[in-house]
Amino acid sequence: MRSWFNSLSHRQWTLNALGLSLVSLFVAIEAITPTHSNAQVTTNNALPIGEGQFLIRGQATYLRADDGIQEFEEFSVPIVFGYGATQDLALFAVVPFLNRSLEVDGIERNEFGLGDINFLARYTVFQIDQAGKTFRIAPIVGLKVPTGSSQSSDEFGILPPSLQLGTGTFDPSVGIIFTRQTLNDNLSASFVYQINTEANNINFGNEASIDLAYKYRVFPQAIKSGFLFAGLESNLSIQNRDRVAEVVNMDSGGTLLFLSPSIQYITERFNVEGAVQIPVIQALNGNTLAPDIRLILGVQVNF
Amino acid sequence: MSRFFWFFSTTLVGFCSVSVPVYAQITEATTEINGLTCPFCSFGAKKKLKTVDGVDKVTVDIQKGQAILQANPGESIAVQQISAAVKKAGFAPGRVRVVATGRVQQQGERLLLDLSGQEASLLLNTTDLTQQEKLSSLAEQEVEIEVTGQWSIVEAEPYARLKPDFIHVR
Numbered sequence: 248m249r250s251w252f253n254s255l256s257h258r259q260w261t262l263n264a265l266g267l268s269l270v271s272l273f274v275a276i277e278a279i280t281p282t283h284s285n286a287q288v289t290t291n292n293a294l295p296i297g298e299g300q301f302l303i304r305g306q307a308t309y310l311r312a313d314d315g316i317q318e319f320e321e322f323s324v325p326i327v328f329g330y331g332a333t334q335d336l337a338l339f340a341v342v343p344f345l346n347r348s349l350e351v352d353g354i355e356r357n358e359f360g361l362g363d364i365n366f367l368a369r370y371t372v373f374q375i376d377q378a379g380k381t382f383r384i385a386p387i388v389g390l391k392v393p394t395g396s397s398q399s400s401d402e403f404g405i406l407p408p409s410l411q412l413g414t415g416t417f418d419p420s421v422g423i424i425f426t427r428q429t430l431n432d433n434l435s436a437s438f439v440y441q442i443n444t445e446a447n448n449i450n451f452g453n454e455a456s457i458d459l460a461y462k463y464r465v466f467p468q469a470i471k472s473g474f475l476f477a478g479l480e481s482n483l484s485i486q487n488r489d490r491v492a493e494v495v496n497m498d499s500g501g502t503l504l505f506l507s508p509s510i511q512y513i514t515e516r517f518n519v520e521g522a523v524q525i526p527v528i529q530a531l532n533g534n535t536l537a538p539d540i541r542l543i544l545g546v547q548v549n550f
Numbered sequence: 551m552s553r554f555f556w557f558f559s560t561t562l563v564g565f566c567s568v569s570v571p572v573y574a575q576i577t578e579a580t581t582e583i584n585g586l587t588c589p590f591c592s593f594g595a596k597k598k599l600k601t602v603d604g605v606d607k608v609t610v611d612i613q614k615g616q617a618i619l620q621a622n623p624g625e626s627i628a629v630q631q632i633s634a635a636v637k638k639a640g641f642a643p644g645r646v647r648v649v650a651t652g653r654v655q656q657q658g659e660r661l662l663l664d665l666s667g668q669e670a671s672l673l674l675n676t677t678d679l680t681q682q683e684k685l686s687s688l689a690e691q692e693v694e695i696e697v698t699g700q701w702s703i704v705e706a707e708p709y710a711r712l713k714p715d716f717i718h719v720r
Contacts, residue, residue: 294587295640297594331594334640376585376642378615428587430613474589515589515596515610549593 288509288522288543289480290460292435293371293385293426296331303328304518306545312538319409319536322346323362339367345395347410358406362395363413369424380429387439389420397447408449415446422456431464433476445490452487452500462511473514480507482524488532498533505541518547575626575651575665576604579619579701582644583636586615591640598639603628615644626665629701630710648701650712651720654689661685663697663712672701673709681714694720 304327312319325343332338342364348357367389374383395413399406422439437458443451462478488500509522524541531537583595592610599608599617604625609618621627629648636643652663661674688695699714
């Protein structure tokens with residue numbers, strides 16, 4: 248599940264607090280991991296969580312964006328709690344812990360703590376199950392709630408939105424997931440649209456995320472009862488421009504496409520995974536700092 | 551007093567060591583699970599199948615897309631609960647094969663595998679004349695047999711059906 252674009256359009260804040268930069272950042276931050284069992288590393292899938300079953304999924308991600316003037320870093324640990332309410336309905340809470348820092352002309356500012364929690368519900372509306380294969384379609388709805396601070400400050404004053412851990416808004420999202428899985432491979436596609444609302448005079452642009460992922464079982468035999476997959480995932484994110492105090496921020500929004508080679512080792516009780524997100528299209532509006540690379544390591548446990 | 555204690559304790563030990571008769575049970579069931587495609591998903595199926603009454607151990611074979619349920623000693627697997635358990639795990643249940651032990655009873659033309667009250671009897675559903683004759687003979691002999699075959703249930707019928715593949719006299 249791609250998170251909101253945190254379009255780091257902090258022109259006013261950098262002007263006020265640092266007095267240095269007119270350049271805004273635009274970084275696609277995925278503080279929300281794919282939510283469900285055996286999901287691919289950066290893409291949702293529609294595979295089941297049994298009724299009454301719990302799972303926990305945690306990812307550690309590192310993101311960096313640097314244009315020579317500004318350097319933004321984020322280390323995040325989003326933790327997904329999943330629960331199978333019924334055979335078709337799965338509920339999730341995505342709890343991100345974030346550590347963000349921004350350095351401009353030698354001045355570094357940072358913030359650490361709980362980000363905005365996203366609550367999601369996924370319902371399987373269609374499934375074809377055959378021996379060793381399945382195809383499923385599952386709509387998903389979500390609501391991001393403002394549990395992360397959006398008004399933090401330091402000795403320079405209020406932190407720019409890029410460093411705030413939350414947006415201060417309740418943001419609904421809706422989407423749909425398609426998954427076809429066999430014993431040997433998995434093809435998943437996910438479309439999610441998030442409506443970002445206004446708080447603190449900022450309205451981040453609405454965003455659409457389209458993810459497509461394919462993974463293939465590398466070895467035909469199980470390795471100590473586990474399957475090893477290699478995959479390639481693509482994550483396309485399109486975000487409208489932000490509005491700051493009702494004024495459109497021309498240095499925000501745009502289109503980003505990542506390609507992510509990934510690897511997963513999946514057993515009955517746990518799943519370990521890793522991926523590198525490489526930006527291949529960065530059609531961003533105005534002066535916007537784009538991400539360089541993103542590293543993801545994750546683990547998932549069944550209960 | 552000590553004699554009484556000795557008698558009481560040995561009797562108690564004797565009772566405890568007498569095992570429950572092992573006939574008249576569904577001792578093993580193998581269910582197909584359609585849609586099962588990965589180890590991580592199999593955990594949910596295993597967890598649900600363990601809640602089926604009488605089940606001690608569940609082994610999931612992802613490659614074959616099936617789960618093997620083994621009964622607690624002295625108990626019979628409630629096969630009719632398997633389908634719901636597979637559905638609750640998010641998968642589609644397929645055919646179920648069982649290993650059942652009991653005595654054959656002939657009621658008119660019906661051949662039943664009597665599970666001695668632990669379960670409703672199973673209707674031995676065979677059109678093979680040789681097999682029917684063999685089962686009739688076994689009914690007269692009142693011997694315990696072990697039947698392996700496909701289990702099915704038909705609405706509004708009093709008995710679940712068992713189509714025998716193998717019959718083994720115990």
